[in-house]
Amino acid sequence: MSDLNTPSASSSASGPDAHNIQDWTDLGKEMWSYLTGRSAVIDYNFIDMTVEVPRDVGQDAPRATWKFNGTLRVTTSEGSGSEPTAP
Numbered sequence: 001m002s003d004l005n006t007p008s009a010s011s012s013a014s015g016p017d018a019h020n021i022q023d024w025t026d027l028g029k030e031m032w033s034y035l036t037g038r039s040a041v042i043d044y045n046f047i048d049m050t051v052e053v054p055r056d057v058g059q060d061a062p063r064a065t066w067k068f069n070g071t072l073r074v075t076t077s078e079g080s081g082s083e084p085t086a087p
Contacts, residue, residue: 023057035076042074 021027046068054061 024053032076035074038076040074040076044072044074046070046072 021030049068051066051068052063053066055064056062
């Protein structure tokens with residue numbers, strides 16, 4: 001896994017600010033902020049997938065094991081009362 005602060009992981013001028021990303025929580029907040037108001041819908045389909053997720057930044061960080069089987073849908077909307085539309 002690459003370090004979040006390396007140039008290859010940085011985003012364009014219109015995307016999240018990689019220099020403010022210190023951990024996974026920061027990455028989630030930046031991505032949500034970037035996608036909100038753009039009617040973004042992202043579907044991920046997994047079949048028996050196991051992922052080791054670093055609990056902290058760095059190569060030697062302890063890992064949490066996540067198991068996925070199904071669809072993960074990420075949607076964003078801007079303002080209250082905005083509901084995602086059904087597929």
